Amino acid sequence: MQIVIILIESIIVGLSVGFAVGVGAARMFNAPTVQAVGAFRTLGEMNSAEGDPAAHFSFGLGFFFNAWASVVGAGAFTQDITHRVIPNWAASILLLKNRNVEETVHNPKKMGIVSGILGALLVPFLNVTSASIPASLQVTAVKVLVPAADTLINMVMPILFWLAAIDAGRRSGLFGTVFGGIAAMIMGNAVPGVVLGILVGKGVDDLGWTRITRVILISTILLFVISGFFRGFDLEMLKSFHLGVPTWLNDMHSAIVPK
């Protein structure tokens, strides 16, 4: 009986997540004029398949084995199901019929429907199958794809965005460098900082210092301050400089962050 409940709940979960992931991913290709939900890595990886159905499918397949193993072992899907498997498989299915990415992968309606169906199949499958997958496939996927993807996300993407910011002009280069360095320290990855640097720099290039660009700059700084605080970066920094942590700051942390 429990298995039936898991199956039904999984279909509901898979359908809603799959549909939204598909729409969000297709909208990414139309950002920032269209507000999207997804990830820069998904965007980069989907572009790297260059509209080839086999490339999309095999990229998703590698991470599918990894995710499957993780569900069997720990009950966690890994973020790859939403970031890689569903969008890439949906793209691969759509591209089989029509190789024009603008009419298929970039179309939120088609991506949403196909991804919804995929989600409704994948999530129940992953949740219900407790039988194990060949361990050799899982190990290969982990040893090959994870280091490659890590290098892509932690080194290649920050550097390419950084160089693009520098080439785009003095303002975006300067803001990109400063925010990129800060983001690498606080958030662990420079990409969000460099992107915000490009945003502020190019915004000021296009519009000058208007109310809008000032609001964006202030919210960017606020973003760094607040995420730094929540991650305890202020405490870490004081300790690294061999300075004492004031009691009021410690109290503030323990008051705001629930223990």
Added chain:
Amino acid sequence: MQDDVKDLEHAKSFWYADWSFPIIVGLLSMGVFAGTSMYVNYGVGAFNEVAIVAMLKAGLTGKSFGPAAAFGASFLFARILEGSLVGILDLGGAILTGVGIGIPAIFLSFGWEAPVKNFPLALLTGLIIGILIGLIIYFVRKFTIGQSNATFGADVMMGAGNETGRFLGPLIIISATAASIPIGIGATVGAALFYAWKKPIPGGAILGAMLMGFFFPIAV
């Protein structure tokens, strides 16, 4: 002419418009939050990395929900601001970690078990949270970026994003050669074949690596 039609379509249709964004985030959060509910009840179905889910598990097994709550909530906050400025709300940070781990941990630390443990209630709670997040982003956008015609360097970002993809193929081959010699050979041959067939090389590299890894498994 065609551009005008496309612009009109973008402004009005559900699939492209900003007004529909809260609904999409709502559906996404509904599923992810309910997935966490399934994890709490049955031990399967959380949409996140093992390490992050482990923080929630620590709370469930009697330790503190604090780390999961703080980690998830700070991610959510940062990503909402970033998402509205950049145009892409980060799925992993905002929804999977923020809504899927942070908010359930906060609820459970307050002792509000029903919205997390009861599946229909979890669907509803997730939906409401997602719509709220979508609305915040909608309004932040409306009062900042939406008011101007500047591109804010979108072309620069897209260019860099496209360039990133080209690195993946060689990176996969390099990491395959580090895994083992058979896997390295599989990845190299697969990539070369795909290149010769005018297909993107990451696909060939992965398939070649997996095939050889199946016949010549590497020790864990």
